[in-house]
Amino acid sequence: MCSTSHMSTDCRFHSLCNKSWHQQPVATMRLFDGLVECFNTLLLHMKNRITSAATGSRSMSGLIKASQKTLFCYTSGRWLYDERRQLSRRYVKFNVEGLCRTASDIVGAPCTQVTKLPEGLYNKVFSLKTDTGEELLARIPNPNAGSAREVIASEVATLDFLRNVLGIPVPEVVAWSSPSVPNLVGTGYILMKRIIGHQLSDVWNDMSQAQRFGLVRSLVAIEAKLVKTEMPGYGSLYYRDDYPDGMSMDDVLSPAGSTANRFVLGPSTDRPFWVDGRGALDLDRGPWASASEYFSAIAKREMECIRTAAQNEPSLMDFGGKDTAREIHINLLNQFLAILPYILPSQYFCSPTLLHQDLHLENIFVDSADPTKISGIIDWQSTYSAPLFMQARFPSVFD
Structure with missing residues (x-):
């Protein structure tokens, strides 16, 4: 289980500050606090966005490790009741680089940007963009959505039926995998095209x-x-x-x-x-x-x-x-x-x-x-x- 805020990071830095620098002048303390604030601002900036060549490079791996908590955790709200359990039901760990490679193979161009979109209660959605400007959306269900095998298989079939049988405008699925099938992403997912319009x-x-x-x-x-x-x-x-x-x-x-x-x-x-x-x-x-x-x-x-x-x-x-x-x-x-x-x-x-x-x-x-x-x-x-x-x-x- 991981935290959805940067409070734990703050606590670690200020604990170090209190233990090691408690004899230093106030000006030095303020400087250190300023560095902490800058560092937290940088983490917040990276919270929902990863920009790099998603080819397994060292820079991409570093960004993924720094941002994985916000990618895997629910970050759109808090609970007054039983928060630890609520957050654990919305925690999904997956292979970010594997997701990028999967999208790159479909589009035929390197995935250079991953953006976590505003999430609902049951899914995480990511925008995957390539250096050619093409975009796919990745949809990964949370544990509280139900059995991922049935949830994913049924949603894909439903979208296909609505779009191609009934002619109802819904997202076009380009790839998907059940969590029971080994894949690069390490979990079940749906890749689809973004709906055009507002x-x-x-x-x-x-x-x-x-x-x-x-x-x-x-x-x-x-x-x-x-x-x-x-x-x-x-x-x-x-x-x-x-x-x-x-x-x-x-x-x-x-x-x-x-x-x-x-x-x-x-x-x-x-x-x-x-x-x-x-x-x-x-x-x-x-x-x-x-x-x-x-x-x-x-x-x-x-x-x-x-x-x-x-x-x-x-x-x-x-x-x-x-x-x-x-x-x-x-x-x-x-x-x-x-x-x-x-x-x-x-x-x-x-x-x-x-x-x-x-x-x-x-x-x-x-x-x-x-x-x-x-x-x-x-x-x-x-x-x-x-x-x-x-x-x-x-x-x-x-x-």
């Missing part, structure tokens, strides 16, 4: 009312395309090669034999099935053929988690302590299972639907010349097919 958050306040209405129509058109594409069941998308026993997608689009047959529906990547120690539990993660099976699996998942709560990682919802509290929760879930067949909505509202889970300003890109046109939607990680009435929500972008 992030909606950069232009929203400057858009006229007419432009905003135009954007709404563009977003509704994309959502409608997703809703009209009824999935064969409930779960997450994968390539058939990754999950040969997955639920067939052959009948999703016509004519039969379209490119949709490369995909199958496999285990759900919905995070409650994987996080907080749940990945080690024997749970039914799908895919499911009916809404009844889907909701039954969720209820049984929670029952199993309650029974094993003492062995799992702690959470704000602690089912530990009195056994009676656990029994009450389990009894309620059993009652839910008993009435489930009688409370499910009609088939239309239960139709298996694939929708984006987090449509906020930073996840939508618009055309530079016409902000009513959507040039791309990002962050499709852990997307899954679920009943329509569970998926439908007011996009947070319009809150």
